[in-house]
Amino acid sequence: xxxxxxxxxxxxxxxxxxxxxxxxxxxxxxxxxxxxxxxxxxxxxxxxxxxxxxxxxxxxxxxxxxxxxxxxxxxxxxxxxxxxxxxxxxxxxxxxxxxxxxxxxxxxxxxxxxxxxxxxxxxxxxxxxxxxxxxxxxxxxxxxxxxxxxxxxxx
Numbered sequence: 001x002x003x004x005x006x007x008x009x010x011x012x013x014x015x016x017x018x019x020x021x022x023x024x025x026x027x028x029x030x031x032x033x034x035x036x037x038x039x040x041x042x043x044x045x046x047x048x049x050x051x052x053x054x055x056x057x058x059x060x061x062x063x064x065x066x067x068x069x070x071x072x073x074x075x076x077x078x079x080x081x082x083x084x085x086x087x088x089x090x091x092x093x094x095x096x097x098x099x100x101x102x103x104x105x106x107x108x109x110x111x112x113x114x115x116x117x118x119x120x121x122x123x124x125x126x127x128x129x130x131x132x133x134x135x136x137x138x139x140x141x142x143x144x145x146x147x148x149x150x151x152x153x154x155x
Contacts, residue, residue, distance in 0.1 A: 037124045044116060049074070050086060051117035054106065057092060058114045062103035073151075086110070 018024045037048050046054075049072075056068050069079040083104070086092040091110030094102040106114055129137055 054114040061105050
């Protein structure tokens, strides 16, 4: 390191001028939570988005790929390879409904892995829920839903 660089280097911790901004905190919290969930689901060979799709299909048998994409905010171009991957793993099957539409449902293997993924996701949620009392948890969910709804209204 040059003498000039040594002189300019900070001597202590940096001041974080955005540490209290809501968007910044949400992004950081989401990064930690999703990283932890991703690591847990990876042990099952799934990513969080794949597990989420399986859970949605289980709750809505014979739904369409485009309905799931709209519900989860996933573009069609991204849904196609996601569903193809789940079909390739023998977790999801398609059945033609009419000329263009295809209904999605879980295979037996898909139902089994969905059940496991749902248990992992539930345990993951419970870990973070322990940080809040019921009142704050209810308020947080309502506020986050409100924020997420604003995004849907803009789209």
